[in-house]
Amino acid sequence: MRLTLNIWRQKSPTDQGAMVRYSLDNVSEHMSFLEMLDVLNEQLITKGEEPVAFDHDCREGICGMCGFVINGVAHGPRRGTTVCQLHMRSFHDNEELFLEPWRAAAFPVVKDLVVNRSAFDRIIGAGGYVSVPTGSATDGNSILIPKAESDMAMSAAACIGCGACVAACPNASASLFTGAKISHLGLLPQGQPERHARALNMVAQAAVEGFGNCTNIGECEAVCPKGIQLENIARMNRDYLVGAITYREPQAEAGAG
Amino acid sequence: MSSSATSPARTARMFDAPVAKKAVMALSGLVLFGFVLVHMLGNLQVYLPPGPDGRYALDVYGETLHKSALVLWGARSFLLLTALAHIVSAIQLAQLKNAARPTAYVKQTAIVSTYASRTMYWSGPIVLAFLIYHLLHFTTGQAHPDFQHMHVHENVIKGFSVWYVSLFYIVAMSMLCMHLYHGVWSMFQSLGLAHPSYTPKLKLAAKAFAAIVAAGNISIPLSVLAGLVK
Numbered sequence: 001m002r003l004t005l006n007i008w009r010q011k012s013p014t015d016q017g018a019m020v021r022y023s024l025d026n027v028s029e030h031m032s033f034l035e036m037l038d039v040l041n042e043q044l045i046t047k048g049e050e051p052v053a054f055d056h057d058c059r060e061g062i063c064g065m066c067g068f069v070i071n072g073v074a075h076g077p078r079r080g081t082t083v084c085q086l087h088m089r090s091f092h093d094n095e096e097l098f099l100e101p102w103r104a105a106a107f108p109v110v111k112d113l114v115v116n117r118s119a120f121d122r123i124i125g126a127g128g129y130v131s132v133p134t135g136s137a138t139d140g141n142s143i144l145i146p147k148a149e150s151d152m153a154m155s156a157a158a159c160i161g162c163g164a165c166v167a168a169c170p171n172a173s174a175s176l177f178t179g180a181k182i183s184h185l186g187l188l189p190q191g192q193p194e195r196h197a198r199a200l201n202m203v204a205q206a207a208v209e210g211f212g213n214c215t216n217i218g219e220c221e222a223v224c225p226k227g228i229q230l231e232n233i234a235r236m237n238r239d240y241l242v243g244a245i246t247y248r249e250p251q252a253e254a255g256a257g
Numbered sequence: 258m259s260s261s262a263t264s265p266a267r268t269a270r271m272f273d274a275p276v277a278k279k280a281v282m283a284l285s286g287l288v289l290f291g292f293v294l295v296h297m298l299g300n301l302q303v304y305l306p307p308g309p310d311g312r313y314a315l316d317v318y319g320e321t322l323h324k325s326a327l328v329l330w331g332a333r334s335f336l337l338l339t340a341l342a343h344i345v346s347a348i349q350l351a352q353l354k355n356a357a358r359p360t361a362y363v364k365q366t367a368i369v370s371t372y373a374s375r376t377m378y379w380s381g382p383i384v385l386a387f388l389i390y391h392l393l394h395f396t397t398g399q400a401h402p403d404f405q406h407m408h409v410h411e412n413v414i415k416g417f418s419v420w421y422v423s424l425f426y427i428v429a430m431s432m433l434c435m436h437l438y439h440g441v442w443s444m445f446q447s448l449g450l451a452h453p454s455y456t457p458k459l460k461l462a463a464k465a466f467a468a469i470v471a472a473g474n475i476s477i478p479l480s481v482l483a484g485l486v487k
């Protein structure tokens with residue numbers, strides 16, 4: 001295959017950046033998208049040019065490290081697939097492709113196709129945890145969890161935090177990510193103690209980071225490589241609203257310990 | 258880069274967080290939707306024949322609504338405040354949206370979303386512009402060349418006999434249809450109500466209600482232009 005690639009090149013966070021055009025010959029349809037970029041980078045290095053920077057780690061579709069926008073679609077044309085698991089057979093000969101980094105104020109570009117996603121880490125830090133007793137280990141399976149609930153929690157927990165939802169959202173909202181994290185903990189008995197505080201704090205943190213606000217458009221769900229559902233955003237809204245309405249200041253003076 | 262660990266005490270006071278703004282949007286949208294639905298049903302009385310006393314149904318209806326100044330102005334103030342809440346949160350959310358993606362994509366492709374959902378920030382303001390014109394046209398009369406106070410039926414017939422006025426009404430109602438096509442479903446999601454068995458049906462119902470409101474209202478200028486109601 002022969003491809004024309006228009007790739008966003010940006011030397012540093014402060015550099016202006018621009019689309020640069022490359023043509024690439026002899027692309028095998030069996031290559032993954034990232035392998036295709038590896039081939040391009042080898043050629044660039046041989047020519048003494050700077051290779052294209054892109055994030056990746058497992059290349060197995062499970063770590064959430066890779067991701068950029070291909071022809072206007074986060075992770076490219078195949079549904080439920082990260083860009084590392086996308087193969088060149090999804091494209092045709094002589095196709096022209098546009099590669100751009102995730103675009104969001106909260107995801108500043110580090111270099112070329114690499115963005116800084118630590119805003120997600122801070123959202124997790126604001127409430128994506130459960131408290132556990134540190135004494136003796138409890139019996140496994142001592143807390144019963146209905147199958148329907150554990151299914152929903154497991155589906156939400158499939159989120160790998162790649163950021164495609166933010167990239168695809170016209171509002172650059174992190175609601176699908178935040179909703180998934182709030183759901184996967186808030187649906188389980190272990191997640192109940194912090195349930196409402198979690199929703200309040202994680203939603204507040206997402207706003208502090210500069211993510212936009214959800215208008216229920218649904219592009220996030222469509223590009224999500226893990227099939228996280230929009231219903232998780234409704235659950236986030238519900239937990240947030242209930243939490244905000246029923247919130248009480250801590251009261252007991254001798255309640256510590 | 259940014260501050261972390263907002264305490265619950267602070268966040269609980271932050272009822273102005275985006276999710277809460279969206280709830281204001283949804284609740285005010287629900288009230289406005291209820292109003293436009295009932296208003297459309299009221300408008301359809303233009304098709305009723307005059308009563309035994311020769312008075313038009315629309316005129317009698319108008320008189321009924323104006324019977325108590327307290328009720329009339331109570332309802333008007335409530336609707337005005339609701340509309341203000343809706344518009345103010347729309348402006349705030351639009352500012353958030355613009356700040357959240359300062360650099361646009363060279364290419365951005367929508368793969369599943371509806372046109373209506375992506376154009377809420379256009380259909381809303383167009384409906385607002387229409388609303389102002391509509392009030393000046395049929396309520397206060399400044400935008401109506403032959404306006405007669407409380408002669409509702411005649412005002413409607415004369416108003417819609419001008420083709421470009423009718424055209425504007427039809428365009429505006431199509432915009433309202435688009436707004437409700439997404440909005441009537443979206444408000445449930447914004448308030449945290451979603452379920453795999455109900456949501457798809459809800460989406461269908463929202464589309465049907467949007468179409469019913471628009472079709473009912475659009476039928477009136479069309480019937481006047483076609484000479485079906487006089």
Ligand code: HEM
Pocket residue numbers: 214215216279280282283284285286287289290291293343344347377378380381382384385436437439440441443444445447448
């Ligand atoms: C008769 C008039 C109107 C009705 C019945 C109406 C109804 C609705 C409804 C039901 C929603 C959904 C709320 C949600 O998603 O939570 C909505 C959202 C919205 N409306 Fe309106 N609206 C009206 C007028 C306006 C006006 C005048 C504006 C703008 C100035 C506007 C701007 C918006 C915006 C920006 C949204 C948010 C879109 C979203 O989040 O998906 N609307 N409206």
Ligand code: FES
Pocket residue numbers: 055056057058059060061062063064065066067082083084085
């Ligand atoms: S590199 Fe790990 S998910 Fe793509």
